[in-house]
Every structure is written in C-alpha cells, then in structure tokens.
Amino acid sequence: MQYRLIKTEPYKYSWEKFVKEKKTFWDGVRNYQARNNLQAMKKWDICLWYHSNEWKEIIGTAKVVKEAYQDPTTDDDRWVAVDLVPEKQLNKPVTLEQIKQEKNLQEMTLLKQQRLSVAPVTKEEYNRIISLGMS
C-alpha cells in the first residue's frame, strides 16, 4: 500500500464534484515527475486530495481503482491517466498552514516541491494528516 497526494484546482475539478460523480479519471498530467508518480500507482493505493489556490487544504482521500493507462485526452503516448473513487472525507480539512506548523510534516513533498501535481507521501505523513483531519 502506497500513499500519494494529488492536487486539483477547485474551479477545475473540486472534491465536491468528485464525490457527486463518485468516480473520476485523473488525466491532464504534463509533467514527467508527476507522470512517473501516476504510473507507479497500484490498485487500492490511497491519494490525499489537495485543493490548491484559495483553499490550500487536504479535504479527503481517494482510492485508485484503475492503474495507469493511456491518457484519453491526448494521442501522445507519453502521458497516462488513472481512475479514482472517493474513499473518505476529512471531518476537518487539513490546511497548508497546519502542515507547515507540524513538526512531523516538514519533509512533505508538498512543501518541498510546490509545483508537483502528483507527489509521494509516506505512511507516517499520511497517518499524521488523517489524525489531524479526523480529530
């Protein structure tokens, strides 16, 4: 089981819309590092769902239900997509501000590489976020 963090801009594709639709495919990644992270995803891996821009918070988690396949939005075979379904919503979103203040979360890729749209997350970081979000 692996954990990752994926970013969306809420006005493009929000958590609310995701929950309503019950499923989405994660496409449009045009960055090699993010692509590599996408390709490494396995079925049932968990992704933290992060809203960038004005929200700046982790709001819920998603489960991978289909591993990387050719991105349907492009003919370019360098890019891939995965299918996700909502797993759980946090009682209380974990904000970027909180993450910055958490001693144990300083090493998160989210903080180190702000532009990466699909980032790895360790089990410890994941557990920490969930306990913050569920408290």
Add this chain to the structure above:
DNA sequence: GCCAACGTTGGC
C-alpha cells in the same frame, strides 16, 4: 495581480 520557483524548449 505579482512574482518566485521550477520545468520545458530550442539554439548553439
């Protein structure tokens, strides 16, 4: 809306 950080492109 600005700008820093960083990824990508293309000329050499």
Add this chain to the structure above:
DNA sequence: GCCAACGTTGGC
C-alpha cells in the same frame, strides 16, 4: 549536452 529564454504553477 548545456544553458538561456520562456511558460506555468501556486502561494501570498
């Protein structure tokens, strides 16, 4: 293969 120029992202 290097690196300057350029474009995009995302926090503020």
